[in-house]
Amino acid sequence: MAIIFAISSPNFLSAFNIFNMSRTASHYIFLALAQSMALIVGGMNLSIGYIGSMSVVTLGLAMQNNLPPTVAVILAILVGITAGLINGTLITRLRLNSFVVTLSTSFVFQGLTVGISKGMPYNKIPTTYQWLGRGSLFSVIPYMLILALIILVITFIFFRQTVLGRRILATGGNEIAARMSAVNTDRTILVANCLSGISAAIAAIAVVSKDGSANPGVGADWMIYSFAVAVIGGTSLKGGIISPFGLIASAFLIVFIKNGLVMINANSYFEQVYLGIILLVSVSFTSIGALLSEYNKRRAYQKEKRNREETVK
Missing domain, CATH: 1.20.5 (Single alpha-helices involved in coiled-coils or other helix-helix interfaces)
Incomplete structure (x- = not known):
């Protein structure tokens, strides 16, 4: 696809376009990770976009009140963890389907976002915070992509080498068998949902750094991209399987399609x-x-x- 679009448009492989595509792909990787964490335990998370928008508002509100960017980032991540904890608790304690739970909480999170922000963006974002979303290595490789790759490596090691990671995969592969093997499946589902919330918060942190403002309207289209990148990247809808490095190829595939269609003046x-x-x-x-x-x-x-x-x- 890259070859086809490169032939069709000479600007496709320009340094500026490669930078933009890599930055967008990084954002999709964060979204796919958020969805994959829910999928690998046999569930799904329809509230990813609104967890992200809550984190965006938290970040913007903190910086608007002159809190240091580090503190604002920590607060945004705590919001993601809390949202994931709420989803996981409802799923495990009340034995509710993840579709119903996350669909319901998405309305709650959206309402909180709009209610707190009144729908207005926060523009008092320090320039020192924008290095992550706008900075690059050698003017081509965005720092967002480097962060995404680091997180993917950590994810790979987590599921390959740690006991908790293997238990999460076992729970998604066969929850009954995992429970009979003395795995606390409720706890692993809870942890997976918290990891999903953290990934959504990281996506929000990166977006604010890239845009230079905290817009509560972000996240509305995150769900389709989170599913598309995760599923095309090898994450099983039935649970138990995740391919961290497959998410890279999947994210760039979708970015190539979107960017290439613009380059060739498609509708x-x-x-x-x-x-x-x-x-x-x-x-x-x-x-x-x-x-x-x-x-x-x-x-x-x-x-x-x-x-x-x-x-x-």
Whole structure:
């Protein structure tokens, strides 16, 4: 796709465009991580966008009252953790479906965001805070991308090397089996939802740094991108599987499509149509792959059974 768009538009591979695409891809990675943390335990998080908008308002309000950026960032992350804790508690304690819980809390979080901010942005963002969203290495690699890559490496190590990470994957793969293996599945689901909230808060922190203002309207379109990047990147909708580095390719794929369509003067009003089709095709390929795998396993079992019968004869 990069080759096709590069041929179609000479500006596609310019340093400025690569910087913008990488920065947007970084934002999508944060969103995908937020959704993936909920998906890997067999749930979903429809409130990601409004957790992000609450974190944005918290960040802007703190800086508007002359609090240091470090304190504002900590408060925004605490908001993300609290929102994730609320979602996880409702899911585990009341035995409610994650779809219903996060759909309901999304309205609550949205109402809090609008009620606190009155719908007005906070523009008193220090220039020293904007280095993350606007700075770059060698004028090409944005610091946002470096942060996203660091977080992905930490995520990979967490799920590959730590006990808690393996238990979260086990819970998503088969909750009943995990519970019978002495895994506290309620706690792992709670932790996964808190991690989802933290990732949404990090996305909000990066957006404020990039835009130079804290706009409570951000987050309205985060849900579709969080699902698209997560699913195309290899996170299983059934739980138990996450591919941190697959999220990188998925994020850049969607950015290439969006940016390339602009470069070749495609109709931007149909952008959501293209993204929806890509997501549908990706999910279809995943399902087809699972069916083929099951078919091959069944054939292998039947072949082994015939071989045993022939041996007995």
